[in-house]
Amino acid sequence: MANILLLDDSEVASRALQGILARGDHRCVVATNVQDAWKLLHELLLIDLVFAELKLPGENGLHFIQRVRLDPLTKQVPIVAYTAVNHHDVIKKTLSVGVQNYLIKPYSDEAISQEIAKALANPWRNLHFEEEKSFCKLTGLKPEELAGMRENLRHSLEESIPFFSDCPEVQDRVQTQIKLNGLIEPAETAGVWAVVEYLQYLLAMAESGNWEPFKMAKEQLAYVSNLIHCHLHPDYIPDGLMSDQDRRAKEESEERSRWEFADVSRGPVVEASLVAQQVETLLACPAMDNVAAAFLMASDTKTTHLTHLMDLVSKDPSLSAQVLIAANKLERDDMNSLEDPRTAVGLLGNLRLSALAKSLPSIPDRHMRCPPITWAQFWMFLVGVGRLAQYAATALEFKDIEPNAYTAGLLHDLGKLLLVKLYPFGFPTIVQYADMAGISLQEAEKKFIGCTTQEIGGNFAQAHGLPAVYTNVIRYVNTPAEAPGDRDMVAVVSLARQICLHNHVGYCGDTPKDACPPVEETAAWQVIRERVFPSFNLRAFEAQAHEFCMALKNELSGHARV
Numbered sequence: 001m002a003n004i005l006l007l008d009d010s011e012v013a014s015r016a017l018q019g020i021l022a023r024g025d026h027r028c029v030v031a032t033n034v035q036d037a038w039k040l041l042h043e044l045l046l047i048d049l050v051f052a053e054l055k056l057p058g059e060n061g062l063h064f065i066q067r068v069r070l071d072p073l074t075k076q077v078p079i080v081a082y083t084a085v086n087h088h089d090v091i092k093k094t095l096s097v098g099v100q101n102y103l104i105k106p107y108s109d110e111a112i113s114q115e116i117a118k119a120l121a122n123p124w125r126n127l128h129f130e131e132e133k134s135f136c137k138l139t140g141l142k143p144e145e146l147a148g149m150r151e152n153l154r155h156s157l158e159e160s161i162p163f164f165s166d167c168p169e170v171q172d173r174v175q176t177q178i179k180l181n182g183l184i185e186p187a188e189t190a191g192v193w194a195v196v197e198y199l200q201y202l203l204a205m206a207e208s209g210n211w212e213p214f215k216m217a218k219e220q221l222a223y224v225s226n227l228i229h230c231h232l233h234p235d236y237i238p239d240g241l242m243s244d245q246d247r248r249a250k251e252e253s254e255e256r257s258r259w260e261f262a263d264v265s266r267g268p269v270v271e272a273s274l275v276a277q278q279v280e281t282l283l284a285c286p287a288m289d290n291v292a293a294a295f296l297m298a299s300d301t302k303t304t305h306l307t308h309l310m311d312l313v314s315k316d317p318s319l320s321a322q323v324l325i326a327a328n329k330l331e332r333d334d335m336n337s338l339e340d341p342r343t344a345v346g347l348l349g350n351l352r353l354s355a356l357a358k359s360l361p362s363i364p365d366r367h368m369r370c371p372p373i374t375w376a377q378f379w380m381f382l383v384g385v386g387r388l389a390q391y392a393a394t395a396l397e398f399k400d401i402e403p404n405a406y407t408a409g410l411l412h413d414l415g416k417l418l419l420v421k422l423y424p425f426g427f428p429t430i431v432q433y434a435d436m437a438g439i440s441l442q443e444a445e446k447k448f449i450g451c452t453t454q455e456i457g458g459n460f461a462q463a464h465g466l467p468a469v470y471t472n473v474i475r476y477v478n479t480p481a482e483a484p485g486d487r488d489m490v491a492v493v494s495l496a497r498q499i500c501l502h503n504h505v506g507y508c509g510d511t512p513k514d515a516c517p518p519v520e521e522t523a524a525w526q527v528i529r530e531r532v533f534p535s536f537n538l539r540a541f542e543a544q545a546h547e548f549c550m551a552l553k554n555e556l557s558g559h560a561r562v
Contacts, residue, residue: 275456276459382409395544441509
């Protein structure tokens with residue numbers, strides 16, 4: 001990848017060259033006049049090659065080339081005159097100034113690729129520095145020692161800027177010579193010839209009594225300081241050269257570091273109050289990219305039967321939550337809470353579902369692709385809990401909750417999807433921290449975000465009007481006895497979650513640290529036992545539940561979506 005500066009006032013030429021460069025994954029910045037080109041060359045610094053049109057309004061391209069060649073810091077920047085001007089005298093004069101090549105428009109993909117390859121073969125910035133390996137061998141320095149010397153030189157140059165900026169006014173030749181010699185020596189020792197050459201130039205000017213060049217000292221010294229910085233940090237990209245993709249990558253890297261290197265002993269990375277505010281900004285329940293795309297495709301097709309949409313929705317927590325939220329907002333004869341996602345799909349119909357699909361926020365798949373955390377494993381866990389909750393409700397003869405037990409299990413960990421949407425690098429960091437610290441995921445969540453994903457999910461569900469039974473399940477699944485209502489449902493899902501966790505049906509980020517406790521010792525059973533018949537065979541149920549989990553793992557492993 002090369003960084004190209006184009007000096008050309010033609011918009012057509014600009015679009016044409018950028019199109020060619022994009023095919024080679026090169027970056028390009030454009031200047032329409034000499035002043036802007038000069039500014040970009042100095043500000044961006046990482047320009048590998050300049051393509052310059054000679055015929056420009058005002059100052060022409062040849063003047064720009066001459067100016068670059070006269071500057072001790074930029075004189076080695078490769079420049080290709082790529083122009084519509086084909087006069088022999090102009091060509092001769094331009095070549096004499098020192099260009100890499102002189103080419104006549106229109107642009108040629110092959111010619112441009114060749115010129116870029118030439119420029120990258122021996123990057124001009126490297127010519128300002130002694131090559132590290134050979135220089136260290138010659139001087140006996142270690143690479144880290146050489147890097148430290150160059151970094152110290154950079155700081156010394158920055159500290160000297162005020163002194164040299166005052167030189168045109170003070171004109172103290174002796175002090176200026178002392179200051180310059182004091183910088184030239186460490187620059188030579190560090191093998192930074194750009195600095196040596198520039199400072200020697202200033203020294204010669206000071207000795208001759210010419211203080212005019214010192215008026216540019218501030219800009220030039222900042223330039224060489226940045227040159228050293230770029231040499232020491234080869235991955236650095238100036239903002240002006242960043243593509244949208246580069247900016248996103250930089251932002252993600254900074255955000256990832258914010259979470260990974262957080263010192264939670266000093267407090268959460270994000271306060272609970274801010275998390276609550278962020279949750280309030282979500283207009284709908286976010287779905288994974290691939291799920292959202294499949295839903296949009298299915299709902300946007302007039303020929304799609306609602307049965308297909310019902311199947312799609314009933315297998316996904318985000319879609320189930322959002323269709324229930326949307327359907328419960330509709331005016332209808334029976335205004336009782338609608339709790340079945342399939343019924344909600346039928347009530348909404350294709351038209352409303354299509355509109356819902358187009359406005360659904362999504363989560364990039366890569367944000368749930370941090371093994372062992374993957375969307376496939378998390379989906380398997382949620383579906384597993386849903387299926388086992390339904391199985392348990394049937395076995396316990398809780399006929400009033402049996403129809404919606406699966407949906408309750410599917411939705412119970414909705415808060416984690418909300419966390420991933422808001423803080424994509426928070427969830428994997430929290431999971432890793434919990435594992436390394438040997439604490440529960442809930443404890444780790446409180447350290448990083450001041451609250452739990454159960455609270456996040458419960459707040460979202462309540463704010464958006466998700467049926468109360470699901471809101472209670474989401475909020476109290478780990479503490480069923482505290483649920484203000486729907487305790488049977490909360491307890492059944494809590495029990496199903498506990499059994500699925502210990503049988504490793506998928507993965508939700510929480511890793512049990514002990515063997516699966518007997519059902520009768522779980523918090524869920526303390527709620528359930530008062531509601532079961534005396535003849536209920538708990539041991540048989542427990543054995544059957546574990547067998548059911550094994551069957552679920554085999555079944556869902558073949559259907560887990562990636």
